[in-house]
Amino acid sequence: MVKVITYGTYDLLHYGHIRLLERAKALGDYLIVGVTSDDYDKSRGKINNQQSLMERIAAVKATGIADEIIVEEYEGQKIDDIRRYGADIFTVGSDWVGKFDYLNEYCKVVYLPRTEGISSSELRAEKRKLAIGTIGNGLLCQKFIREMQFVNGVEYRACDSSLEGVDAVYVASHPERHYDDVRGALLKGKHVICESPVALSAARYRELSALAREKSLILIDSIKTAYSTAYSRLLLVAKSGRIGEIVSVDCACTSLADGVFEAGKDLRSKQNSICAWGPTAMLPIFQLLGTEYRSCRIVTRLLNRELGFDGFTKLDFVFDKAVASARIGKAAKTEGELVITGTKGYIYVPAPWWKTDYFELRFEDPTQNQRHFYQLDGEGIRYEIVAFAKAVESGKQLFYLDESCSRSIVDVIETFRNGNYTEI
Numbered sequence: 001m002v003k004v005i006t007y008g009t010y011d012l013l014h015y016g017h018i019r020l021l022e023r024a025k026a027l028g029d030y031l032i033v034g035v036t037s038d039d040y041d042k043s044r045g046k047i048n049n050q051q052s053l054m055e056r057i058a059a060v061k062a063t064g065i066a067d068e069i070i071v072e073e074y075e076g077q078k079i080d081d082i083r084r085y086g087a088d089i090f091t092v093g094s095d096w097v098g099k100f101d102y103l104n105e106y107c108k109v110v111y112l113p114r115t116e117g118i119s120s121s122e123l124r125a126e127k128r129k130l131a132i133g134t135i136g137n138g139l140l141c142q143k144f145i146r147e148m149q150f151v152n153g154v155e156y157r158a159c160d161s162s163l164e165g166v167d168a169v170y171v172a173s174h175p176e177r178h179y180d181d182v183r184g185a186l187l188k189g190k191h192v193i194c195e196s197p198v199a200l201s202a203a204r205y206r207e208l209s210a211l212a213r214e215k216s217l218i219l220i221d222s223i224k225t226a227y228s229t230a231y232s233r234l235l236l237v238a239k240s241g242r243i244g245e246i247v248s249v250d251c252a253c254t255s256l257a258d259g260v261f262e263a264g265k266d267l268r269s270k271q272n273s274i275c276a277w278g279p280t281a282m283l284p285i286f287q288l289l290g291t292e293y294r295s296c297r298i299v300t301r302l303l304n305r306e307l308g309f310d311g312f313t314k315l316d317f318v319f320d321k322a323v324a325s326a327r328i329g330k331a332a333k334t335e336g337e338l339v340i341t342g343t344k345g346y347i348y349v350p351a352p353w354w355k356t357d358y359f360e361l362r363f364e365d366p367t368q369n370q371r372h373f374y375q376l377d378g379e380g381i382r383y384e385i386v387a388f389a390k391a392v393e394s395g396k397q398l399f400y401l402d403e404s405c406s407r408s409i410v411d412v413i414e415t416f417r418n419g420n421y422t423e424i
């Protein structure tokens with residue numbers, strides 16, 4: 001029996017794929033099709049698949065051409081598979097000519113002519129693009145606009161305050177303006193992704209999310225960490241019980257780059273520490289321990305009392321069975337790590353943990369330690385844009401960051417703004 005193996009993403013399955021599969025099958029008696037996993041695709045720069053791995057597998061299965069379907073998850077897997085399944089022929093389309101010659105050592109390599117005039121990329125591009133404008137200026141908008149280029153199905157469109165011509169808007173204005181900017185955009189029928197915190201009081205946050213719901217619009221927090229692959233995996237591993245029950249979550253986020261010391265009178269235009277770093281620092285706390293904390297104590301060192309501008313703040317949460325702490329600051333510098341303490345072991349994420357591409361599971365017995373590496377492109381911003389575009393397209397809020405988490409972030413910031421802290 002001649003076994004043939006082939007690989008592909010098979011996003012939005014089209015007749016080019018079907019013709020390839022038919023010809024691959026005809027090369028032998030038994031066809032194994034490797035469908036690339038979402039993670040593997042991301043690691044090789046393909047972040048725009050419209051369909052999930054499960055949907056893509058189902059589509060390949062439905063052709064009835066494959067005798068067996070496997071998942072391709074890592075670089076170098078092809079050699080493993082060829083050996084494991086005893087494949088006699090490896091085949092792919094002619095767009096790959098030469099790229100897989102190295103497999104000749106293990107089996108016969110055949111490049112089949114690619115079907116002209118069709119590809120998943122073209123099918124994805126045919127869908128109307130989501131035009132996203134930006135509000136606010138500076139570095140954040142520039143980064144967001146740059147990252148949009150890497151995401152299929154979205155395009156940047158410059159807009160003025162009328163927001164004409166855009167379907168959605170990225171809000172990165174001063175936090176004091178978020179409420180007005182977000183409300184204005186929602187009233188104009190635009191979907192919104194807003195730098196967290198979306199509002200500075202719980203009442204206003206509730207009002208905005210109710211407005212979005214009423215108008216069937218997407219409103220999400222922009223916290224890039226929430227959308228990165230490594231961070232999502234970290235949450236799953238931490239919740240899987242591998243480190244036992246979680247008893248403490250401790251993190252720090254600090255930066256001196258914004259020049260708050262030199263700002264002088266300009267401090268008014270800058271974000272204070274609790275707004276700039278609070279949302280990111282509270283993210284793993286609320287996502288791992290929930291939002292039903294018993295108490296939250298805030299200790300702060302103010303740079304300017306009148307403006308409520310904190311240079312350094314420490315948040316201490318007590319939950320029923322766990323505690324958490326976050327140190328944040330724009331006028332202090334410390335190691336930006338995240339440690340999740342469990343009853344059986346802990347997870348360590350080195351600085352800067354909010355740009356996670358790597359984490360470690362550590363145990364009493366170091367031979368049990370595990371390291372996890374992931375690819376992080378564009379600081380996670382492009383994954384956030386992909387997630388936002390998908391939410392808009394499907395009309396569903398995202399599972400990355402639920403509303404209770406966004407609301408609790410706003411709650412803590414409101415508590416701070418009401419002066420409920422201990423000053424040092």
Ligand code: CTP
Pocket residue numbers: 007008009010011016017020091092093094095096113114115116117118119120121122
């Ligand atoms: N293929 C083909 N003819 C096409 C498109 C794809 O023969 N018109 C083949 C590819 O060479 C590959 C397999 O189908 O062997 C799976 O390709 P995949 O990368 O999933 O599809 P593309 O349409 O090329 O996707 P993209 O546009 O995202 O690169």
